[in-house]
Amino acid sequence: MTKARVTVIDIAKAAGVSKSTVSLVLQGSSLVNEGTRSKVNAVMRELGYVYNRGAANLRQAGAKSRIVGVVVNDLTNSFFAELAVGVDMVVQSAGFVQFLSNTGESIDRQREVVASMREHGISGLIVSPARATDAADFKPLVAAGIPVVVVVRNLPGAKVSSIVSDNQAGMMSAVKHLAGLGHKRIAFLGGFPDTAVFDDRHAGYRSGVEVAGLDYHEELVISSAPSRAGGVEAIGKAIALGRRPTAAVCFNDAVAFGVCDGLRARRLEPGADFAVVGFDDVIEAQAAVPALTTVSVDPQGIGRRGAQMLLKQINAGKAEAEAVTTAVRLVVRESCGTGKAVPARTGKSVKSKQDAE
Amino acid sequence: MTKARVTVIDIAKAAGVSKSTVSLVLQGSSLVNEGTRSKVNAVMRELGYVYNRGAANLRQAGAKSRIVGVVVNDLTNSFFAELAVGVDMVVQSAGFVQFLSNTGESIDRQREVVASMREHGISGLIVSPARATDAADFKPLVAAGIPVVVVVRNLPGAKVSSIVSDNQAGMMSAVKHLAGLGHKRIAFLGGFPDTAVFDDRHAGYRSGVEVAGLDYHEELVISSAPSRAGGVEAIGKAIALGRRPTAAVCFNDAVAFGVCDGLRARRLEPGADFAVVGFDDVIEAQAAVPALTTVSVDPQGIGRRGAQMLLKQINAGKAEAEAVTTAVRLVVRESCGTGKAVPARTGKSVKSKQDAE
DNA sequence: TGACATAATTGGAACGTTCCAAATATTTAT
DNA sequence: ATAAATATTTGGAACGTTCCAATTATGTCA
Known part of the structure; x- marks a missing residue:
């Protein structure tokens, strides 16, 4: 429907210079006379020239496609x-x-x-x-x-x-926060164990537990899909344990939300009856009820x-x-039952x- | 380490054919002999050829860059x-x-x-x-x-x-829903009046009001920023009216949340004391308290x-x-006070x- | 003024592909 | 076996740009 593409040659012809000069203008070279430059620019505007990066890129030996x-x-x-x-x-x-x-x-x-x-x-x-x-x-x-x-x-x-992000330090600070609140049995919920991220977060959990002077129990580590549904599933298993935990750090916020769902389904109020910490700090975390304490990764x-x-x-x-x-930092909100907000920096x-x- | 690019010519040379043939293979042309085709393909794999779409595109007169x-x-x-x-x-x-x-x-x-x-x-x-x-x-x-x-x-x-999305129909159904619940004075809150979306939603509000057999009052349309803060502001003005509304359709969910905030600040419970409908159905809408009745778009x-x-x-x-x-559809949740008998869950x-x- | 540096400009020759028209190989029909 | 048809293959010539080496204009200094 429309005319052929406007090329550098059309510009050159219309401006009465050579295509090389136009090219120089295009590249903002200092070799071209100020007068010529503005003339060429004017013509380009007038004819509605659009640069063909593909062609340029071809000549430049694949150097920079931008x-x-x-x-x-x-x-x-x-x-x-x-x-x-x-x-x-x-x-x-x-x-x-x-x-x-x-x-x-x-x-x-x-x-x-x-x-x-x-x-x-x-x-x-x-x-x-x-x-x-x-x-x-x-x-x-x-x-x-x-x-x-x-x-x-x-x-x-x-x-x-x-x-x-510093998964390990983040998880560690989450565990320390819970321990500081007096929790003794802290679970690690959610996530697939065959991923590097899981390994890191799990390692952080483990060292957090040890640093806090608590015992590490294999049974408190319950993996699941890193999703809301996975969280529901994991908290179910956690509650079924003989000695149930009183708090949990979750693989991520989605799991944490699922854990809250699962708690409510059992008439337990997250925050009050069971402390929950997430990971990621997704936007929903602060608007949720209760607002989720979580590790923020930006x-x-x-x-x-x-x-x-x-x-x-x-x-x-x-x-x-x-x-x-x-670096990563713990954002303390309401899901651990403590209203006082003392952001602990880590990482x-x-x-x-x-x-x- | 950065060797020269492998080109169609290299392939041709290595396969003992011409570049044209290689090109034909590339395009899956039926003109090329089956034997040659597989040979060429093999060589391409072997040399790690990658197609240069830029060059092709150049030749094809800007036809399709994909x-x-x-x-x-x-x-x-x-x-x-x-x-x-x-x-x-x-x-x-x-x-x-x-x-x-x-x-x-x-x-x-x-x-x-x-x-x-x-x-x-x-x-x-x-x-x-x-x-x-x-x-x-x-x-x-x-x-x-x-x-x-x-x-x-x-x-x-x-x-x-x-x-x-059908802003008009959406807003209309929201108004009709509220009217069906017995509300007579329904406000339209939030949004900047200089946008096309506002016009549409406002038009929907107006026809909804008329279809329900209610009167349209200019004073019940209160614009504001389409944000949570804007919602707080708008509901403030609405409540200050001589004859205050009992319900509101909001420009979007953010405004609706702000309206809820504003209501609570005045000791009014959204849902129970004042009905609120949003627009958009953002993720937070279903998790909010009360869960927001809103118009869902996809x-x-x-x-x-x-x-x-x-x-x-x-x-x-x-x-x-x-x-x-x-199309757009109204998702009834709890913010209009009807959350009792039937949990109107959209499956x-x-x-x-x-x-x- | 000539000699020389410096500033601007300029025609090809690439870049890697696809198209075209033409060449060559292979069948088929007679 | 030969012509005619069909199946394959093939060299250029584009596409719109940048680069290079070479050219022409302009300025400077004795």
Whole structure:
């Protein structure tokens, strides 16, 4: 329906210069005379020229497409939505655009979207890997010189940068908080034991218990799906124990909400009759009744930081794998029965080179 | 480590055919001999070939980049996150990828990202326009033959397709519900009067009132920011009226929550002493106390539908503007005081929904 | 003024693909 | 066996940009 695309040659012709000059203007080169520059710019505006990044990118040997790929496993989860927003903020202000895709925890889907992104020539990738992602999956990318930053869930064995929250310290502070309130039997509820995140949080739980001078009981660790339904299930098992716990730290907030549901179903009031702590601090946490005491991880911050890391590597041209864990803090609300709010800070920002393998 | 890219020519050389043949294989053409095809495929796998969509796209005269742009004004809002997921689902299974960007209601940002997307050669755009977006803003796009679908908020005057939820019918059913419960003075609270969404919802309110055989009173329409704080403010004014209303339909759920806050501050119990209906059915709506009666829209459905519409136009080559409004339904919970006998549960677990505005 | 540096400009030749028209191989029909 | 049809394959020539080396204009200094 409409005319052919306006190209740099059309501009050149109309402005009475050569295409090379127009190209120079496009790149903001200082080699071009001020007068010519404004003339060319005027003509571009007039003809409604739009830059063809594809063509440019082709010539520049795939150097810089100014596209970063972002892959998350569940955009519906506000945690990841926030993360994506964080990424978008820094990526956008650096003049990049983001390809965002959702895998819904499907490994096949993940492979597909990553392949597609590669074909489109992304200059870098930020990914929160689907469960059971093979560390080798991103090997081809880094081999091709495309920086990859793994967020939220780490990928042991992959030689890529990563940025995860301090799961261990977070869980530890949650346990210490409960112990400080006088609880002696504290359960660890929810989560799949075959994930790295579970391992970290569980380890934090365990050291928290020990640091508080309590005994670690295997039976108090009850895994389940990391969802609301999983929480209901887990609390059911916990209550069925001979010596039932009086408090629980949960794998994440969704589990914690499920635990509250399960308690109510048994005529127990979360907060008053049983203390509950979550993990993540999703938006619903503060609006819930009772407001959830939880470990806040600032997903948007992770997104921003991950994006910065990625951009740094893109600009450096060289991808030096770097592993950072971000601080985390306990937000005390009402689900542990104590109205007094004394936010306990924990966690430190640790930065370390990742070596080996 | 960064070796030269493997190109179609390398493949050709290694397979002992011409680049044209390789290209044919790439396109799945039936013209190529079965033997050659598998040979070529084998070599491609072996050399780790990755298709360069940019180059292809360049040659194909911008025909189809298989990229669709998605622009939303607030990804943090789960309403839009859901919407994006809906889009992604259909777009992905059609072999497209999505460029997703967030404007945060900034018109400048919106212009930037749309421009950037154009440079990258999107084949279509789905956008939930930032407030006060000029209808002419998308003119250049459609002039260039790039289909545009506007979602959630419509853009009067723009000759593009749109898909919005049935604000009018939704509000009408809310009013009718309240009237059916015996309320005579029903207020309309919250929202900025200068938006199209406000107009629609207000119109729905008005016809609802009339259909119920009640009088429409200007004083019962109290606008405010479409936020929780705005709700507090609006209910304050409503209560200060000479003849105060006994119920209110709110511009959205956030306002409704604010209204509840305001009522409690005046020792009135929402649900019992004053009936409240929201709009959107955000996730918090069902967990709130009292659970909020509200109008549910299906953002993911809108996303899917919008994407289908867009793909249809992309494939058709021509953009025939089409306006659809999606159905909406009232979810009765407890905030109108009828929570007693029949727990009016909508059997399905409602997904997170929220609409800013 | 000539000699030389410096500032601006400019034609190709890439980049990796797809298209086209034409060439070659293989069948089939006569 | 030969022509005609069909099945495969194939070299260029694009696409819109950037790079390079080369060119032309302009300025400077003895």
